Amino acid sequence: MPVAYPFSAVVGLDDLRTALLLTAVNPAIGGVLVRGEKGTAKSTAVRALAGLLPELDAIAQCRFACDPVLPDAECPDGPHPAGVAVRTRRATLVELPVGATEDRVVGTLDIQRALTDGVKAYEPGLLATAHRGLLYVDEVNLLPDHLVDLLLDAAAMGRAHVERDGVSVKHAARFLLVGTMNPEEGEPRPQLVDRFGLVVSVGAPTEPAARAEVVRRRLAYDADPDGFASRWSDADATLAKRIEAARKRLPAVVLPDRELDRIARVCLAYGVDGLRADIVVARAALTLAAWHERTEVTADEVREAARLALPHRRRRDPLDPPGADEQALEDALRSADEALGDPGSAAPEDGPGSGGPDGRPDGRDGPRDRGPGDDDPGGGGAPHPAEDASSTRPATAPGTPYRPKAITLPKTGQRAHTGRRSPAYAARGRVVGARLPRERGAPMHLPATLRAAAARGSRTVHRGDLREAVRVGREGNLVLFVVDASGSMAARKRMRTVKTAVLSLLRDAYQRRDRVGMITFRGAGADEVLPPTSSHEVGVARLAELRTGGRTPLAAGLRAAATTLRTERRRDPRRRPLLVLVTDGRATAGPDPLAVVAELGGTAAVVVDCEAGPVRLGLARRLARALDGDCIPLDALSAGALRQAA
Known part of the structure; x- marks a missing residue:
């Protein structure tokens, strides 16, 4: 397996690097959503982060990576008595593909044990594998809605609750959640964006020197991945030690009432909905103080946390233009400063990667083809030939x-794309029945398959007993x-x-x-x-x-x-x-x-x-x-x- 690109070698993307490091220190912030056009190193930075996460001790025979010091009391592989074998390993990086099934994400009945031993057992899914590690979802805006709901519920509660195929299981699922998306392929639901703690927009460097450095480092990595990684190993090791030290320092950091008041005033002035924004800003500010080796949160940490946690929470309508309303945020910060008698907030830093992509909203590369009326500032186009x-x-x-x-739409379609409009037969959705398989690789309806075998009086499942689940969901x-x-x-x-x-x-x-x-x-x-x-x-x-x-x-x-x-x-x-x-x-x-x-x-x-x-x-x-x-x-x-x- 090739060595991952070093985190320290990523050029620019200051806001993204800061957000990823903060969530590595404190996963309770709620994860990071990274917005950016194609080719802006989103996936490279996320995969590189996994190499910085501290090693962890896990119970050797536990499929859910239980902590030997505080094992999960409801672990399906438990109870874990004292003195069990312990192994040390790197934090797991789990990549959730867009085409993943619900069974693969949350787990399902262990078919092998059901057929060979006749027992009901649980086979863990990706949420269990990601416990105490990093769960990465590329193109999270294209993930089916029902999987998004499962994912966010588990991330919010720190537990996965599985009720399917006669299996009832609860297990710990605490992970660092990172999603990336390209806005050209459609915006995610506002509810999804709000559940991420921090949202960062990234774009390609606009300076020739920075672009040339990106290409130079990438070519060097492609030519000799091991040698390139070794040249950056000391810088990555320093970041990894700093993450571990900040984790230990975090519980002792204090959030003064004055700064908590500042957070509440900023969120009110900025017009966010609910209280999730206040909580995320507070957690991010505490984590920033720990990262900066401070014992108490200051106004600087609050301002920096607000710029990472608030801009995506102000949208009032799903079709409002996405992105940060920087002036409104600066006004909110200034208003809080004035109310607290502070001299005023500093201007935001203009660092590489701090701004969003400079692309057209319809995703076309380059400027739009100019029509005969494009010189008109009204934007409505020129008259047709038959009119003046x-x-x-x-x-x-x-x-x-x-x-x-x-x-x-009338009738029931054959869903090719997840949506919420019309009923459609699909590979995912509500199970409405079972039938003989119509194609290879179709999702199996296990209870119906076992019933078909039992009806023949056999303890062995034959090909003719296989049944396919018939599901009805919603299509776009x-x-x-x-x-x-x-x-x-x-x-x-x-x-x-x-x-x-x-x-x-x-x-x-x-x-x-x-x-x-x-x-x-x-x-x-x-x-x-x-x-x-x-x-x-x-x-x-x-x-x-x-x-x-x-x-x-x-x-x-x-x-x-x-x-x-x-x-x-x-x-x-x-x-x-x-x-x-x-x-x-x-x-x-x-x-x-x-x-x-x-x-x-x-x-x-x-x-x-x-x-x-x-x-x-x-x-x-x-x-x-x-x-x-x-x-x-x-x-x-x-x-x-x-x-x-x-």
Whole structure:
């Protein structure tokens, strides 16, 4: 096995290095979430940290690495009497892959012992292996929601509770939790981000000298990993000793009432939700004091802890832009200083790795391709050929979004992507039955398999006895918005209502873990303003920039939607689409929209009818009938109105 890249050899990334070292000293902080674009050494730094963790003593015959001094009273391998054999080993680094199953994470029935000895025994999972070590989750934002919940519950309680396949087990699961993610692949749930103690954004170095040094060290490591590691071994050994010393010093560090008051004032001024932020800042400040060899927390530790623990906790809406609001945090720190009579907080240090990645929110490399209207500061694009600039109205800001009910697709799909919208048969989820296996490697339903063997009166399981578990979970869908941006929608109050409705549905799609796309039509044609993506924030930005004006080419919008859906079906045939058409039903340019409905191929659809005024043509309702979908008046698009949609 190749030697890991040395932690001390990582160039820059000061905030990340600080956060990882703090959690190594005090895992009770709650772990670290590392946000950054691809190729920014996130995984390298995390794997290097494992080499700094102090060695630990564990009971030799215990699969759960019980501490011989304070063994777990509920350990499944216990009780452990005094004088048992003890072994010393390095802390374990466990990497949790995105495709891990629930059985592999929490453990399950020991099939070998069940079949050979006829006894019910527990086989530990990855949470047991990670006990007293480091659990690393790469691409944590792509981890299925049910695994995230299991992981965070265990990290918060320090114990794993397993109830499955007739097995009831509790065991200790205290580990240093580190997750990494690329924001280009979608944002994680706010609840997930809040459960991490510290969140750090990293980016590639912006100075040529620093970038050259990164490449120089990496080439040296690739050429001779052992030799490169040996050159940095003294620096890593110094950090490892400092971690161990800080751990011993931590219980004696004092948090004065004045600094505790400062923490409470900063959290209140910054507008965080709940009390988790206060607790995490206090723990991080205590750990920083221990790291700096102090016996008492000072204002400097509070400020540094706040900058690592608070910025990600201020988001009020799931679609607010992510990242630190540095000015708001500085204002909160200054407000606390003034209330306590201090001269004022120091400015934040500008160190390498302290800022977030300088990338586009939709994940495209480099600048966006410029269109004919990109020079316009309004951001809404130039008029279509069939209209002049005077017919285009400025962008209207949406109002406050509301919470709609979920639009659930009919029937039960075959889930290819974890989500929360529509029911789907899947490899994970609620077990609803058992059947003969349909493919090799399918998850086995052990109780049904054993019952099939028992029904034959045999103590041996044959191939014909095998049963596959049938599970139903929830899937994420592709939600494609087709929005009328023509002049008939241009009345400011009406367009504000339309944008608010679309924004509300975008937020719902984010919470349901859907992919989203957006097509607008006006003037002479239709534009795909947002190709299908998991970055919902881009949809919010494009919606805010949307201008109106010109004629209404409704058929062009439907044809553009059909083209996008055909492309997405070839790319991802198992993700079911939902079409959300927002229109006033007026078609003043192009062919009859009813004539192109067949091109959509039976896609599940909802038509949001924006028609207003004393004279109504009713085309939106006829479109909904042709699409075999529901038609919802815009004014009725409320939480109750979407319950029966689609």
